[in-house]
Amino acid sequence: MPINHDGIWPEVRPTAEGRTHSVQFSPDGRYLISGHSGDRERVWDLASRTPLFEWTDTHEPVFGLEPATVIDLEYLPLGGTLLHSTDLRTGHTRTREWPYEDGWPVSGVEGRLEFLVTTSDGDKAIVDAGTGVVRCVLSGATDEVGRSVASRDGRLLATPSYKLKNDPIPIWNAEDGTRRGVIPFGGRSSTVVFLPGARCVIAGDGTTRVWDFATEAVVTELDGDEIALSADGTRLAVTDEEADVVIYSTDTWEPLVTLEDTGSAYAMAFSPDGSHVATGHDDDSIIRMWDSYSGRPAYDLSGVTREVHALAFSTDGQRLTTVTDDEVRIWDIGGERPAHRLPAPGGAVHTVAYSPDGSLLAVADDETVRFWDSTTASPAGALEPTGSPVLALAFAPSGGMLATACEDGTVHLWDAGREHVGVLDGLGRPAWYAAFHLDGRHLVVADDDTVCLWDTGTGKLVLHLADIEDRVDAVAIAPDGRGFAIATDSSDRLSVYRAAGTEPATPYTDTVSSLAYSPGGALAVGSDENTVHILKDPGSGDWNGFLDGHTGLVRSLAYSPDGRLLAAGCDNGVVHLWDTESERRLALLMALDDGGSAIVRAGGQRIVDGSPNGEFHFWGVR
Template structure:
């Protein structure tokens, strides 16, 4: 057997597993056997991924190698393969490296139409080819029609029609005429049959011999079982790596579906790689698609209690969804609201008793809930000449605003829902359609916007005498399709078709001031929404992405994480749930998606440190914005803000620590002081005393495990110990610990409190150990521990105190054996993986894992078994632009990280918790998706069962 041109394979079969999972293996077998002699195993070698690809983590590189080793490319063309990213990638690679001459097309489904005028396939009539092939052929190629065989449960490779079609493909592979090849195949088949008859005649004579060979047969049977087992293992390995590759590919288009595939891979093989992927997915924003609409969805609105979501669109219907308070499936209510014409928009009243709708006929209606049904509260009113584009309730009283394509805004008295009446004259002045309205939180100002690209502000404190307050001094360069007020009423966000979101300072609504412009979308922006706490703005538009922005300080708004992906068409509307934990989105793809929003926001600058108290369940975070914030992690899935920010420092707060009982918090900052806080009432913390001067900038501080001794360090290269047994009267203890030759960065007490570790900036670059068993007589233990090539940023003791870990700007993670501090030595080889400075290192409470965080914006997990380092899975993508300032374990279940993007992230460190979050926040993988992304080799098993 040989292959033309010295290629390993005569052909490479590219296909969709979901569409042609049965036909492709049959075609491979037929091509390999066509024209073979009875002595040959096969006439040619044909590559098909599942048959030829062994376990290999680098899936694409293996496929690329197979492509380069193949003489021809056989495309099983179908609508599914045309959409398959893997098939498209294989076709693109073949065209780039080999061109179209050796590419053969076999159509298994769909339509194919050549346009002789343009000299290419007609894209309007062809749905089974990847777009890259439409104009790839210089002349109309001959293609083979296999559509008759796709639906067959089992394709007979000797069926005359199938053999004829196979011969069309086999002829160029053999470099022979089709008729000659068919004749040769028939001769070989007849010769094989004659030999088979002769073999049967000889069988009787061999019976005695066969009896004597029974032992050999048993041995061969055992070998066959072993071979089948190995084949299954290799198949499972190939499927496992394919699933991971599909999940990677989906991350940028549908992260929630990618999370389901990560879970499939984890069910197949519970290893470090799938564990870290589950942790990453479980910590991120995920979505559940709500299906039911039959046309584009244009509006979503939450009820004030967050238990009902209304969605509406172009199908004249409002659908209502029951939203669970914490966890559980989202369900459609028994009844939907019908009777509208065309496009429908919705809004809930502030008390949740009524739902307002507006439609394409210009009608506005109020609906009220009765048992499980929504009923009309009265007759509809003809509100506008043309489409009602938006409706909004005033938060201050029984007033509803509506706006439409007639260019007007109208106010309605809804005190009597059965008899709506217009209040005052229509608000006019916009040029063209009015597309958006929004009330300020007090209900005294109404903002409106539309096709003219400006925002108008109206005084509606007396709706009967509404008056224009102001028009934005500069406008968007195109229509404004959405408006949203910040909950404090001081900022308005406007979303425009020019691709910008503008934040307007409206502290004085009569004089709006242009503020920060948020850009990042590709195309028109159709929706903008504020979170209930006002710290996050969500935007969406034509690029199908949803972007989140940290607007805690509107003048310094920055992107928050990566875009939320999942919709397959324009995103039309956004709405946060009242508790801020969920975000609803609607789209022209006829879907509503319900997203989790897992970020803790509130700081207006880089978050520099965090500390957790197991005793109280409180998480404290410190920031360059000079504040400290408290959060309750009693339920890590729904963290809650506790009280307001702790203020007292004049500059950035660099370090914080809790006492063991959680009743005292200590903080230190660039202002050179530390403060001890009384947390007897966590909702109203107060300082025990005035800030205590300590250094020329407190770079770090740690409490001894018993909470009675505090160590502080700073730019003066010294470490000071303090007696804080009485938090109201802290006193320095002993002389400063001196030895570092540069500012001190890292500090850590050993678990027994007898040893203090410290590390220094460049050019010191060392780790030092101090005997502090008697704080009054602190002294150095041994010499400095050297090995880092630059600043040593952080140090941490293992829970048993026998190992110290250090990290630094040299990107290294190092372990030190410190069971005998006087003879501390390096333990194992340093760990590398970060691509920039490593800021912090923290031990998991079990002591078997450390987490490191760095300027590259990632968190890495490391095994520390046997006091040596080994990477644990893949890096966790913290997505913190400017770096992840720290990562620290709150407990054995939660890792906390934060950084330059000013948000705090919680990572589920138990696989079971990550799986639960994924299953609660995404849709179950369907059987069809299983066939498409996993394949037909492994039986469908819903990963969340």
């Protein structure tokens, strides 16, 4: 459940990135819960249209029967389950032990909140969420029963299988647990809702079917399989093949209105009064509200897209530079002032790098590399533009050479006097990664398809570090100069090599967006989750640590030179600063809308230079 209920860490405005897989209104229509990729759940205040919470690693939170409460189960790593009840008005959470090993909310019942659970005897039972008392045991239910939907009067229960795709759907008498019948199709991918008049709707595999219990037959079929039923049961919203949402009358099954240009609606829900339909989509985290009668857009519940796409520590570890929405800020890690803010005349900052002696900060501002005094943040010159945006920077360990990798596929070499001394040509694709080898002569360069080693002395390609079949998303070179890690896109695979030509370990099979080696050789992995994974011995492929609770999807990573700090930049403009030894979060660094900055340290200390304007807030604890 939420990590911020002690009031120490703020709730931060969420990101608009990722996808949305669920939406649900509170019974009074004042709040909405939306579920997103990265195991994130958000609670929205619909009156102000602002987010109240973003929680991670929750288990299908649902609204409780008490006003403005959310119920959630937490499974403990060493066994046992806790039930949390959160008051949305105060942020206060009450917690008690849950006497079952699991619990799935029973949707559709009016007047009570219930869970489908597995008892200590292995039975499937319906229990009261408030007391845990068993109301009925489903006679003969199998282990495949994992979800349940009740009729509005609570008398019937459908339990689609969560394992078997084409398994029939049992129908139960929810009063005594006896089996009433079966719908002969459905299964793992199906959604079920009960209609008035002894009917129900089963949606799955691209089709929505209406089942009549009296005739035991399908009476209507509709295109699409994402559905939502109005509270009075008179209207059904269905996403059709064109990705539009069509609202049908459940009496005549004639279309009443179409919500056009909804995009790829992946989740839907009617408001309790039926006036609006909320849609969530598989290509962003924005919740769109629609007038359910006219079909016109009403308003959006939107996060922020403010990706922290580049990070760099100074050589003494006392300053951290971040790039967020083409804003460059220098943060004083131990000081009392939030940050320097550097201008970006080119308007498209891609990356930053400190010189090895720590005196200069190089900023790739579109086609120009500008230098700044790292202590005073005063201008210190620039390189001559080469005619293409600079995507990556790399200083040689001695400081005697700087490499600038460009969008046109060229890598330009500059000496300590900022004179152009050479070019590496022949990639043919944008070069977005560059890192010098320890010897200061060889340079690793990556584009979307290749990761190669170049000799800066001869300007020749030396070798391809690995055979890559998919698009390259992230690269990192180990501090020993031999090992490296490559994350690829379509196969969602992280490959960790001890050296070129060796068989890689593949410890992770999900989208990886950022990689960073510590000075000691540990590998940090950021992905489309809110967790940073740590491999202390990357070549082994064994995970050793997890840093949880990021406020957005992790997009950039950087270790301090001594390896004691790890900075994780998220796609909502927040940087999390971690102590790597204790795995404890030390601070949040935030760039504010008004150009100001905010630092929030462990214990709740806040240093704010600007007006947050709702970008973050603290909840008091009662």
